[in-house]
Amino acid sequence: MEKIIVRGGNKLQGSVKVEGAKNAVLPILAAALLAGKGKSTLLEVPALSDVSTINQVLTHLNAEVSYSKEENKLIVDASSDLAPEAPFEYVRKMRASVQVMGPLLARNGHARVALPGGCAIGSRPIDLHLKGFEAMGAEVNVGNGFIEAKTDGRLKGAKIYLDFPSVGATENIMAAATLAEGTTVIENCAKEPEIVDMANYMNKMGAKIKGAGTDTIRIEGVEELHGAEHTIIPDRIEAGTFMIAAAITEGNVLIENAVPEHSASVIAKLKEMGVTVIEEDEGVRVIGHGDLKSVDIKTMPHPGFPTDMQSQMMALMLTANGTGVITETVFENRFMHVEEFRRMNANVKIEGRSTIMNGPSNLQGAEVAATDLRAGAALILAGLVADGYTQVTELKHLDRGYVNFHEKLVALGANVERVSEETEARAEAAATAARV
């Protein structure tokens, strides 16, 4: 088992470069399946475990994938006949595997994808995705742990209203609609920057999508799509995580590639707390000063405060003066990290869908577990200012969404190391031998 050990107390200084966005690259790789001819070349593809998982899914479906981690460049050739099924072994590792459903259904007329099941942040149903496919004329059946969607001939364009602006449903329906007959209109759709990035990629493939980034998207179906070259947008959640690393340690860090408009709600809350945030040509500089003020935060669909920044923001709020409230409205059960923070002596309690913090907490190092990928990052952030050593386990979650997280922190001056039990045992044996 691997763990990250953090010793608190160092102020972070310097600059850090943000990778391509996980939540853009995953649906974009699924959409690469839409290309009946030509290859897609994707640039700024981050070397995440989630990217390896979606690559395995694509390969399983008969696409050819070649990935150079050194160049962050990935080439997909999906021009052969595609297989229809994404099995549970992939969907279990990563829910975003369901994003292949829309592209497969549109291209093949048939998709069979394992039901994702629950996860650490809530039940995460996909009913809105399926309603969208049905509205476009697909027959959808759920049974034996699989969802199967079929259509005779092409899908038909339709008007689809989403009860909630789901990111995944918007992406899956938008992808399916690119090859449908006629025009599809998705109302009350998600407006996240990753939706815009995916629409831009599909338009380069020959799709006709308008309105991505607003709450109504119109897609005029075309008969065929081809491969295209596309550069993935920077990861606004990784950027936000490093903004908090700078703020919490009273450091001064330039977050290169961060796009201020994509992080507007996070930047606004940081400023409200008393953190200095400066937009520079290369990115966003964050300067922490201590003596922070508690604020109230509610997670919302974009452009509201992102749920994927909730636990990292909680780490910062624990160091602020006064009472602050964080309300989670996007996922039903995204407070698993609260118990872990409590192990670090955090003064935080849960009331319904809110957490209340009375600060500042006198954070102390402890052994804690990453309950999901953002919680993993948040616990490490808390460890940067806790008294003593914090050990964070369950790093498989962290690796889904962050590339070289501890190495990037070390480059900024943090006292962080990643060890496996074997290395620890070897180090202990060497220390004992030296003492004898």
Ligand SMILES: CC(=O)N[C@H]1[C@@H](OP(=O)(O)OP(=O)(O)OC[C@H]2O[C@@H](n3ccc(=O)[nH]c3=O)[C@H](O)[C@@H]2O)O[C@H](CO)[C@@H](O)[C@@H]1O
């Ligand atoms: C790979 C990826 O991009 N993941 C992101 C995506 O997840 P994901 O696409 O799964 O998130 P959604 O926007 O779909 O989910 C938001 C809410 O809608 C509910 N819902 C969703 C679909 C559906 O058919 N029925 C339904 O009830 C979910 O249970 C949840 O409560 O957006 C989330 C919300 O910003 C982020 O936290 C995730 O990091």
Ligand SMILES: C=C(OP(=O)(O)O)C(=O)O
């Ligand atoms: C919840 C997240 O991702 P996913 O939807 O891939 O689980 C996240 O990125 O914080």
